[in-house]
Amino acid sequence: xxxxxxxxxxxxxxxxxxxxxxxxxxxHLLARQAVHDWxxxxxxxxxxxxxxxxxxxxxxxxxxxxIGAFGPSIPAEYxxxxxxxxxxxxxxxxxxRGDSGIRSMASVQGSLVxxxxxxxxSEEQRKKYLPKLGSGEFIGCFGxxxxxxxxxxxxxxxxxxxDGDSYILNGAKMWITNSPVADIAVVWAKREDGRIIxxxxxxxxxxxxxxxxxxxxxxxxxxxxxxxxEDVRVPKxxxxxxxxxxxxxxxxLSKARYGIAWGAIGAALDCYDSALRYSQERVQFxxxxxxxQLTQKKLxxxxxxxxxxxxxAWRLGSLANEGKATSAQISMAKRNNVHMALEIAREARxxxxxxxxxxxxxxxxxxxxxxxVLTYEGTHDIHLxxxxxxxxxxxxxx
Ligand code: TGC
Ligand code: FAD
Numbered sequence: 581x582x583x584x585x586x587x588x589x590x591x592x593x594x595x596x597x598x599x600x601x602x603x604x605x606x607x608h609l610l611a612r613q614a615v616h617d618w619x620x621x622x623x624x625x626x627x628x629x630x631x632x633x634x635x636x637x638x639x640x641x642x643x644x645x646x647i648g649a650f651g652p653s654i655p656a657e658y659x660x661x662x663x664x665x666x667x668x669x670x671x672x673x674x675x676x677r678g679d680s681g682i683r684s685m686a687s688v689q690g691s692l693v694x695x696x697x698x699x700x701x702s703e704e705q706r707k708k709y710l711p712k713l714g715s716g717e718f719i720g721c722f723g724x725x726x727x728x729x730x731x732x733x734x735x736x737x738x739x740x741x742x743d744g745d746s747y748i749l750n751g752a753k754m755w756i757t758n759s760p761v762a763d764i765a766v767v768w769a770k771r772e773d774g775r776i777i778x779x780x781x782x783x784x785x786x787x788x789x790x791x792x793x794x795x796x797x798x799x800x801x802x803x804x805x806x807x808x809x810e811d812v813r814v815p816k817x818x819x820x821x822x823x824x825x826x827x828x829x830x831x832x833l834s835k836a837r838y839g840i841a842w843g844a845i846g847a848a849l850d851c852y853d854s855a856l857r858y859s860q861e862r863v864q865f866x867x868x869x870x871x872x873q874l875t876q877k878k879l880x881x882x883x884x885x886x887x888x889x890x891x892x893a894w895r896l897g898s899l900a901n902e903g904k905a906t907s908a909q910i911s912m913a914k915r916n917n918v919h920m921a922l923e924i925a926r927e928a929r930x931x932x933x934x935x936x937x938x939x940x941x942x943x944x945x946x947x948x949x950x951x952x953v954l955t956y957e958g959t960h961d962i963h964l965x966x967x968x969x970x971x972x973x974x975x976x977x978x
């Protein structure tokens with residue numbers, strides 16, 4: 581990845597109230613600025629119209645690869661960015677400042693497709709798929725959720741039957757980001773003994789289809805579909821050999837949820853930035869609306885919550901760099917920061933008055949996107965119950 585600071589771009593709107601930037605390295609700041617600049621140049625000019633039309637900007641895949649957005653913390657020899665977890669975080673933040681759907685493209689490709697192949701795959705699988713995924717030549721997707729098993733993936737019914745050198749795969753996955761345009765799918769299925777395994781299913785395999793899901797009011801610039809398997813013969817060479825059980829997919833989710841904890845801050849910053857500017861420019865009763873105490877309360881609470889989220893993400897990133905971040909800590913950060921961003925979008929919408937519902941401002945797009953982000957990768961309540969389990973030792977799911 582080549583990182584450079586551009587002189588041509590806008591001042592970086594980071595609203596760093598507690599000086600968290602001082603905790604970041606020069607490499608983190610450069611990576612963040614490079615992605616920020618790319619988003620301003622490539623995403624901001626097109627995102628409202630794509631979201632409005634429900635169109636995924638596929639052409640951005642290559643650019644995302646070029647800025648190192650796919651697997652920033654996966655080693656470079658395996659197609660990733662070879663950076664640390666905080667670099668991964670700040671990159672997700674800047675992508676989601678642009679749009680949650682753009683961050684989703686990178687989350688799925690890096691954390692849910694490249695990561696399992698890197699972590700659980702054979703050396704042959706790593707060599708075959710990772711360079712193409714890292715360069716954006718291949719698009720990947722991740723199939724865990726099913727029509728009847730969302731929060732409870734252990735109940736999945738997608739299954740494989742042993743047939744010599746192959747498995748015969750049957751079942752269906754639902755709500756799969758990028759599935760209609762994906763070249764490969766990392767799919768989680770049950771073996772005859774009930775154990776969950778991961779398989780790499782390739783586009784074009786007989787009996788495999790990936791129809792698009794239409795009618796979404798959220799994440800409209802991201803394409804979502806199903807995965808349908810009707811007697812698909814998958815060679816055993818495509819099974820991820822180094823993991824069995826639900827900890828396989830859940831391990832990938834930890835990686836992606838971590839990225840979302842940072843990403844949500846980007847969406848919140850974009851809403852806050854827009855609301856702050858509007859409050860200084862919009863005049864009612866002869867003064868800027870930012871001079872009214874009720875507007876100041878909103879803005880003061882917004883920056884307080886953003887600051888708390890920044891500190892949470894930074895500390896989580898430091899723990900992750902030391903290999904000490906627990907999945908429960910990641911759940912807390914994902915839950916808190918996404919909810920924070922959604923609340924900020926709602927407050928920002930109020931500050932913009934009627935203009936807040938239009939596409940002149942990014943607020944409604946972020947707000948609608950964040951409804952998905954609150955639900956995918958584990959719902960708001962599932963993450964609460966993960967924290968509840970962690971602090972009480974009592975498991976609500978059993
Ligand atoms: P449970 O018995 O708790 O755990 C089974 C095994 O997994 C281990 N484990 C984890 N390992 C790594 N990371 C985690 N986060 C882990 N959580 C659990 C656990 O230690 C155990 O290991 P072992 O060795 O004992 O077998 O499992 P459970 O069936 O009781 O489920 C617990 C629950 C409800 C928390 C879990 O199922 C869950 O997280 N549900 C939410 C499902 C979810 O998040 N789905 C997301 C689908 S993918 C997606 O949304 C992508 S969006 C893409 C985009 O960005 O566009
Ligand atoms: P359900 O599990 O049916 O939950 C419905 C409600 O019940 C929620 O409020 C939930 O919190 C609550 N609930 C469930 N169980 C409990 C409980 N034990 N206690 C209290 N409340 C409970 N999945 C993938 O595998 N890959 C993807 O790429 C992917 N991308 C997505 C993209 C989009 C746009 C969307 C919307 C979803 C995507 N998902 C993906 C699926 C997502 O992870 C699921 O929607 C999510 O895990 C919730 O599952 P569900 O929708 O079936 O809701």
